[in-house]
Amino acid sequence: xxxxxxxxxxxxxxxxxxxxxxxxxxxxxxxxxxxxxxxxxxxxxxxxxxxxxxxxxxxxxxxxxxxxxxxxxxxxxxxxxxxxxxxxxxxxxxxxxxxxxxxxxxxxxxxxxxxxxxxxxxxxxxxxxxxxxxxxxxxxxxxxxxxxxxxxxxxxxxxxxxxxxxxxxxxxxxxxxxxxxxxxxxxxxxxxxxxxxxxxxxxxxxxxxxxxxxxxxxxxxxxxxxxxxxxxxxxxxxxxxxxxxxxxxxxxxxxxxxxxxxxxxxxxxxxxxxxxxxxxxxxxxxxxxxxxxxxxxxxxxxxxxxxxxxxxxxxxxxxxxxx
Numbered sequence: 001x002x003x004x005x006x007x008x009x010x011x012x013x014x015x016x017x018x019x020x021x022x023x024x025x026x027x028x029x030x031x032x033x034x035x036x037x038x039x040x041x042x043x044x045x046x047x048x049x050x051x052x053x054x055x056x057x058x059x060x061x062x063x064x065x066x067x068x069x070x071x072x073x074x075x076x077x078x079x080x081x082x083x084x085x086x087x088x089x090x091x092x093x094x095x096x097x098x099x100x101x102x103x104x105x106x107x108x109x110x111x112x113x114x115x116x117x118x119x120x121x122x123x124x125x126x127x128x129x130x131x132x133x134x135x136x137x138x139x140x141x142x143x144x145x146x147x148x149x150x151x152x153x154x155x156x157x158x159x160x161x162x163x164x165x166x167x168x169x170x171x172x173x174x175x176x177x178x179x180x181x182x183x184x185x186x187x188x189x190x191x192x193x194x195x196x197x198x199x200x201x202x203x204x205x206x207x208x209x210x211x212x213x214x215x216x217x218x219x220x221x222x223x224x225x226x227x228x229x230x231x232x233x234x235x236x237x238x239x240x241x242x243x244x245x246x247x248x249x250x251x252x253x254x255x256x257x258x259x260x261x262x263x264x265x266x267x268x269x270x271x272x273x274x275x276x277x278x279x280x281x282x283x284x285x286x287x288x289x290x291x292x293x294x295x296x297x298x299x300x301x302x303x304x305x306x307x308x309x310x311x312x313x314x315x316x317x318x319x320x321x322x323x
Contacts, residue, residue: 045293047090052273053242055190055212057123057153059093059274062264062292064285065246066096066107068278073101078281079110085282087114087121089289095215095244095276096147097127097158098139108146116148124149125215127158127194128175131168136178140187154213154242155179155188157205160195161322166205176209196247196320199232206235213242215276219250220258220266220310221317229270237271245275250317257313258306261291266306269298 049058064086070079100107126143128136169175182188192213195202214236218228236243245267249255267275279285
């Protein structure tokens with residue numbers, strides 16, 4: 001881990017002011033979300049909420065990701081039960097993608113089985129991986145069909161990984177033209193982008209279009225390589241975007257060093273609106289909801305302690321970052 005340590009050192013030195021500002025913003029956001037709420041036992045308490053940027057929507061701290069059990073083929077009974085239970089527990093944001101579940105798009109199919117009965121209970125987000133106008137409009141048409149809805153609340157550019165992606169979506173005939181058309185026709189309400197690999201790529205795209213939300217990969221190993229907290233997170237806060245955290249346990253790779261509640265509390269102590277996590281079972285879902293309901297923000301020493309715990313597994317916990 002010599003490379004990771006040297007990266008961390010330079011990050012701390014070069015980004016200390018930004019980090020302090022981020023932590024101040026996190027404390028303010030968390031205080032506004034939870035100070036007036038009494039957290040009780042799972043069956044009776046309500047999940048704290050935060051503003052999803054400038055959308056006007058109040059999102060629960062825990063949101064349901066459309067991967068894990070929800071993207072597995074021929075898994076409808078288990079997947080539908082998870083989505084139903086999430087809504088029963090007050091989860092009000094569900095994230096999926098045209099890419100989840102392969103060509104069959106199992107994730108959108110399963111979620112759509114619930115949405116045709118409970119659409120009003122969820123802020124529904126999906127994504128296009130196509131970088132062109134016409135291709136993205138075809139992706140959206142199929143998403144609406146599978147999700148059993150006439151609109152999605154948030155449509156996102158999926159996995160923006162390179163400047164070539166940015167140039168492609170903003171080129172003539174690119175996906176941004178599809179975004180503007182879909183919004184004008186009320187097929188989507190808000191527009192966003194997602195990314196795992198490089199904060200500069202997302203920052204560049206945000207500088208070229210007034211996106212409403214950003215879905216970013218951030219966890220307790222973040223400071224060790226290409227940290228999203230250093231520049232991207234403050235930029236998103238400045239732009240008043242909805243900020244959704246993902247890769248919280250790094251698909252389990254962090255859980256050898258941190259517990260799942262620790263992994264969630266770390267990210268929720270940053271100025272994010274919510275975190276999305278895919279689950280394999282209803283018991284996992286209930287545990288994550290309980291963590292969100294009982295959340296209190298961590299201070300800088302506690303955050304630093306979790307980062308130190310994450311260091312031995314930082315390389316595998318950030319496998320999705322550019323080398």
